[in-house]
Amino acid sequence: MWQTALIEIEGAVSQANFSTWFKETRILKEEEGVIFLGVPNSFTQEWLYKKFHNSILRILRQMNDRVRALEYVVIKDEERRGTESKKGGFIAPTLSMPLQDFYINKEDNLNPRYTFDNFVVGPFNELAHAASQTVIKNPGHAYNPLFIYGDTGRGKTHLMQAVGNQIKKLYPEKKLFYMTSERFGSELFTAIQENKVQQFKDRYRKYDVVIMDDIQFFANKEKFQEELFHFFNTFKDSGRQLIFSSDKHPNIITGLEDRLRGRFSAGMVVDIPEPDLESRMVIVRAKCTTHNITLPDDVVEHLASSIEDNIREIEGIINIISCQTQLKNKQLSLNEIKNILKNNTKPKKTLSVKEVVKIVSDFYNIDEESINNKTRRKEVVRPRQVVMYLLREDFSMSFPSIGEKLGGRDHTTVIHSYEKVKEEIKTDTLLSQEIGQVRSML
Amino acid sequence: MKFETNLQKLKESVALVERVAGKHITLPVLSCILIEVKKNIAILRATNLDVGMEISLPIKSQNEGIVAIPAKTLFSFLSQISDQNHVVQLELVSGNIQITSAKTRGVIKTMPIEDFPSIPSILEAEQFTLSSELFIKGLKSVYYSASVSSVKPELSSVYVYKDTGGLAFVATDSFRLAEKKLKISIPSQFNDILIPFKNVSEIIRALEYIKSDVEVSSNKNLISFRAGDVYVVSRVIDGVFPDYRQIIPKSFTTEAIVLKQDFINALKVSNIFSDKFNQVHIVVDPKTKVFEIQTKNVDIGENKTLVDAALTGERVEINFNYKYIADSFQSIDSDSISLQFSGLNRPMVIRPVSGEQSFMYLAMPMNR
Numbered sequence: 001m002w003q004t005a006l007i008e009i010e011g012a013v014s015q016a017n018f019s020t021w022f023k024e025t026r027i028l029k030e031e032e033g034v035i036f037l038g039v040p041n042s043f044t045q046e047w048l049y050k051k052f053h054n055s056i057l058r059i060l061r062q063m064n065d066r067v068r069a070l071e072y073v074v075i076k077d078e079e080r081r082g083t084e085s086k087k088g089g090f091i092a093p094t095l096s097m098p099l100q101d102f103y104i105n106k107e108d109n110l111n112p113r114y115t116f117d118n119f120v121v122g123p124f125n126e127l128a129h130a131a132s133q134t135v136i137k138n139p140g141h142a143y144n145p146l147f148i149y150g151d152t153g154r155g156k157t158h159l160m161q162a163v164g165n166q167i168k169k170l171y172p173e174k175k176l177f178y179m180t181s182e183r184f185g186s187e188l189f190t191a192i193q194e195n196k197v198q199q200f201k202d203r204y205r206k207y208d209v210v211i212m213d214d215i216q217f218f219a220n221k222e223k224f225q226e227e228l229f230h231f232f233n234t235f236k237d238s239g240r241q242l243i244f245s246s247d248k249h250p251n252i253i254t255g256l257e258d259r260l261r262g263r264f265s266a267g268m269v270v271d272i273p274e275p276d277l278e279s280r281m282v283i284v285r286a287k288c289t290t291h292n293i294t295l296p297d298d299v300v301e302h303l304a305s306s307i308e309d310n311i312r313e314i315e316g317i318i319n320i321i322s323c324q325t326q327l328k329n330k331q332l333s334l335n336e337i338k339n340i341l342k343n344n345t346k347p348k349k350t351l352s353v354k355e356v357v358k359i360v361s362d363f364y365n366i367d368e369e370s371i372n373n374k375t376r377r378k379e380v381v382r383p384r385q386v387v388m389y390l391l392r393e394d395f396s397m398s399f400p401s402i403g404e405k406l407g408g409r410d411h412t413t414v415i416h417s418y419e420k421v422k423e424e425i426k427t428d429t430l431l432s433q434e435i436g437q438v439r440s441m442l
Numbered sequence: 443m444k445f446e447t448n449l450q451k452l453k454e455s456v457a458l459v460e461r462v463a464g465k466h467i468t469l470p471v472l473s474c475i476l477i478e479v480k481k482n483i484a485i486l487r488a489t490n491l492d493v494g495m496e497i498s499l500p501i502k503s504q505n506e507g508i509v510a511i512p513a514k515t516l517f518s519f520l521s522q523i524s525d526q527n528h529v530v531q532l533e534l535v536s537g538n539i540q541i542t543s544a545k546t547r548g549v550i551k552t553m554p555i556e557d558f559p560s561i562p563s564i565l566e567a568e569q570f571t572l573s574s575e576l577f578i579k580g581l582k583s584v585y586y587s588a589s590v591s592s593v594k595p596e597l598s599s600v601y602v603y604k605d606t607g608g609l610a611f612v613a614t615d616s617f618r619l620a621e622k623k624l625k626i627s628i629p630s631q632f633n634d635i636l637i638p639f640k641n642v643s644e645i646i647r648a649l650e651y652i653k654s655d656v657e658v659s660s661n662k663n664l665i666s667f668r669a670g671d672v673y674v675v676s677r678v679i680d681g682v683f684p685d686y687r688q689i690i691p692k693s694f695t696t697e698a699i700v701l702k703q704d705f706i707n708a709l710k711v712s713n714i715f716s717d718k719f720n721q722v723h724i725v726v727d728p729k730t731k732v733f734e735i736q737t738k739n740v741d742i743g744e745n746k747t748l749v750d751a752a753l754t755g756e757r758v759e760i761n762f763n764y765k766y767i768a769d770s771f772q773s774i775d776s777d778s779i780s781l782q783f784s785g786l787n788r789p790m791v792i793r794p795v796s797g798e799q800s801f802m803y804l805a806m807p808m809n810r
Contacts, residue, residue: 017557020469020491041677042663043491047559074663076680094719094763095787095806096616099597102684106634194630323787326809 001063002027002037008059013052021048028075033068035060038075045072108168109178114161120286122279125155128270132163135241139167139174139209143268145232145242149249150272151440153310156245159272160211163243167209176209181217185224192223204231208240215246215264220255232263242267252433275311280304287315291322299334306341317341351442353391353405359441360387363434372407386435388414389421394439443479443507443534447499449525449543455486455497456517458651462644463513464490471557474510477532479503487561488513493641494561495648496673510553511539519548561675564666567659570629574649574656574669580611581642583622583773583801588639589615596681599636603683604628612686613639616806618766619686619789620773623800635660636679648674690804691791694782696755698726698733699795702779706771708747712737713764715745720764721808726783728753758783761808762790770803 002025010018024040025048037056039045048056049072060067104111121129128150134142146163148156164178184204191200204210218224235242246253249271250264275283281304288295295303307313320340325332332340361368364383371384387406391397392414399418403409425432456475464472476487484501487494523530525543533540534552541548581600589597601612608625637645649656649667656669666675712722715737723736733751738744760783767790776794783790789804 014557016469020472041491042562043489043494043559043677045663046562050560074680094617094766094808097614097619097686097689097789097804097806099614099616099684099686099689102686102688103682104685106682327786 001060004063005056005059009052009056012055012059021052024075026075028073033066034071035067035069036071036073039072040075042074045074048072108164108176110161110164110168110176112165114158115165116162118286118290119155119158119162120279120283122275122282124275124279125159125272128159128272131268131270132159135243136163136166136170139171139241140239144236144239145244145264145267147250147264147267147269148243148245148272149247149269151247151274151310151436153312154272154275155311156272157213160213160243160245164209164211167241174208175206176211177204177207178211178213180213181215181224184212184228185217185221188224188227201227201231205234209243210235210240211243213245215244215250216248216253218256218260219253222257225257225260229257229260229263232260236263248437249433252437274308277304280307280311280314283311283314284318287318288322291318293318293322293325294331295321296331296334299332299337302334302337303341351395353397353402356390356395356442357387357406360390360438363438363441374407385417385421386438388417389435390438390442392418393422394442443509444505444532445479445484445501445503446529446531447484447501449520449523449528449530451499452530453520454651455499456513456520458647459486459488459495459497460513460517461647462490462493462495463488469557471510471553471555472559473513474553474558475513475516476508476510476555476558478508479506481506487558489559489561491559492638492677493644494675495644496561498671505534507534508555509534509539510555510558511550512553515550519550522546523548561673562664563673563675564659564661564664567661567666568629568631568633569657569659570632571655571657572626572628574652574654574667576624576626577656577658577667578646578649580609580622580624581637581646584611584613584620585639585642586613586769586772587615587618587620587803588613588642590639591615595638595679596636596683598639599679599681599683600639600642601634601636601683603634604630604632612683614686614804617763618769618806619689619804620770621686621802622773625800633660634683635665636681636683637665637676638679641676645674645676648672689789690802691782691784691788694755694784694791696726696728696758696783697753698781698783699752699778700733700749700781701777702771702774703777704749705779706768708735708749709764709768711735711747712745713768715739715743716764719808721761722764722767723759723761725757725759726751726753726781727757728755729757755783758786760786760790762805763808766805767792770805773801773803 006022009022021044026038028036028038030036039048053070057067057070060070119129128148131143131146135146148159150156161178164176167174167176188200191197218228232242244264249269250256250261281300284295284300284303303314303317307317317340321332321337324340357371358368360383361371364379366380366383370380371387384406388402391402392399399411399414403411403414421431425435459475463475472490478485478487479501481503482501484499484503486497486499489495519541523543523546527544529543531542533542535549538549538551541550580602585600588600592598597615599613603610605623608623609628611622611624613620645667652667652669652672654669656667659666660678662680663678664675665678666673709722712735713720716722717739721737725732725734725736731753733749733753734746735749736744736746770792774794776797778795780793780795781790786807789806792803792805793799794801
């Protein structure tokens with residue numbers, strides 16, 4: 001329609017005028033008789049309106065009598081992009097910054113890089129992935145809130161942002177917003193200072209989906225928790241989706257109000273545990289493809305088995321490998337990679353038995369000495385077994401020396417405790433969480 | 443149309459708007475300055491449809507009217523004439539403009555004014571006032587780092603956003619990045635803007651002409667500056683600037699503190715021998731207290747220059763494009779600068795050591 005109109009306009013105005021003002025215009029959409037005409041800039045917008053508005057409108061009406069009005073809209077620069085192609089074959093000798101990874105959408109704060117296409121699903125995060133898919137199918141109703149927890153570097157942020165990006169794609173009319181709880185907190189803080197709490201509330205309440213990352217920062221911050229609580233209620237009652245993440249299960253985040261805890265658990269709480277070896281290998285391979293490098297199988301296996309619990313660390317190592325491959329212009333040998341690993345991963349900390357005992361006894365709030373004593377009080381037995389388990393599992397001490405260090409016990413006692421804890425954590429979630437927490441303090 | 447005005451004033455205003463007037467544009471009238479004569483005031487306008495500028499000039503008018511004069515001709519002519527009384531007279535005589543000073547008279551052909559577009563103004567915008575001097579400083583400190591290619595419009599722009607306690611100016615072409623922070627009180631609802639790099643120099647020139655405080659308005663598509671007799675409006679890029687803060691290294695492995703002038707001199711010497719990529723090789727070895735710049739060109743020769751420096755951290759050997767380092771010095775006022783390295787594929791951070799420390803520069807190393 002616009003093409004035909006342009007031909008008529010071209011006849012009516014001078015060639016110079018036509019190529020200046022009409023060349024880059026197009027009809028964006030038509031809504032109830034209102035035509036939205038896309039123009040390249042505000043200068044054109046203003047001038048078309050001033051000078052040619054009536055003539056354009058007349059021509060459009062002749063072609064289609066339903067046309068009631070004409071609006072001019074400046075076309076976003078991004079949409080016009082891509083008409084210029086990059087110079088082929090030219091390689092800048094200076095490395096460029098990885099800026100393309102840091103485009104964050106202003107309206108929803110999501111990073112478009114995080115999608116399900118590059119999200120590796122393995123046995124370890126299957127449940128979290130499935131829960132997210134259910135939420136995407138029916139946002140606001142299926143699991144509300146969706147609470148994802150797991151240690152740092154397990155892909156919580158990726159998963160949540162991917163859910164956001166997917167919801168955005170499937171339901172363009174839904175307004176959503178991603179933020180870290182830190183941001184929520186600091187904005188609330190400024191709002192309180194400037195006496196603009198109401199505006200703050202209104203701003204967030206207009207969204208249909210809110211994704212809040214790292215909720216554990218709210219621990220011990222009562223005012224924030226209160227605000228979040230109210231926010232939560234208004235949100236959930238009106239059937240809007242909330243997605244949270246944290247490094248721990250809501251029930252064991254210390255300094256969190258019970259009423260919030262209850263609400264977090266009311267929807268679906270899923271855990272992203274440590275990735276298994278196969279998944280880690282898939283992740284290593286996926287990262288290699290994005291970096292355009294190929295690694296032999298033994299290297300992949302070595303990487304996957306040396307970095308156990310942190311996917312982000314895997315990413316870091318692959319980054320280094322890719323850079324070094326580029327620099328040296330050849331594939332790295334397994335030995336070179338082992339070296340990189342040695343220099344760039346967190347060294348396993350060495351702790352004395354005494355320190356482990358102290359941390360565990362502090363955690364359970366018992367006297368340090370009682371671990372070494374012969375007492376069989378229940379509140380001491382559990383921590384003592386945990387100490388033994390940790391010393392064996394994480395520090396690979398021999399059973400006899402553990403027994404010796406802990407008040408001269410027989411090694412069979414230690415074996416028994418170790419096996420007991422090992423069995424129990426499979427069924428007792430409370431115990432396994434406790435151990436997880438102790439581990440994070442070591 | 444006929445009026446008389448101060449020659450010097452007219453020269454200055456024409457010089458300013460002439461830069462904006464379009465060159466080689468499909469619409470010939472855009473290469474003109476439009477002069478609208480009213481009672482005691484003349485308004486000069488020019489635009490290239492990316493930037494628009496208006497200057498009003500006090501005059502003694504006899505007849506009102508509007509005329510479009512080719513900017514280049516008017517500017518070249520005016521800049522050559524003089525008058526001991528500093529007065530010039532312009533008169534429209536049968537479609538041509540006749541310019542008369544004491545000894546010189548010129549007649550320039552005009553163009554039809556009908557097609558000269560209006561210069562947009564911003565309605566319903568956020569408005570605030572700030573010192574033009576500070577804004578110039580912000581722009582000048584960073585705009586040379588913007589990308590000259592138009593493939594990514596957001597990178598061929600200067601990004602201005604509200605930071606705690608003021609405004610931050612950032613520009614990058616992805617090989618280096620400059621950031622300047624200024625302490626200015628800004629209304630809390632100020633939205634980020636991307637000013638196209640090629641309009642920045644016109645804006646700077648207009649602000650330098652203004653000198654005083656300036657009223658800034660912006661919306662999604664435009665930013666404008668208004669002060670007294672000057673109005674300048676520029677298109678802004680409706681896009682997203684990458685979250686560049688994630689690229690700034692948070693720690694470093696090696697640091698060198700050098701006198702800026704020493705470093706510049708050493709780089710100048712090195713540049714004589716640099717290759718076609720302007721590659722300079724920097725060696726920092728805190729153990730042996732060596733900070734050395736090396737260049738080598740198979741066709742010319744090679745050189746090594748030592749620079750006195752305070753060094754800490756690990757040994758590093760790394761290559762840079764000379765130009766990308768040298769560019770940063772124009773924005774650094776202090777005597778000493780700090781160079782921080784954090785690995786072979788990470789950017790080097792350059793900061794002033796004393797005085798105003800609101801400037802930061804990142805330069806990416808070369809990969810060979």
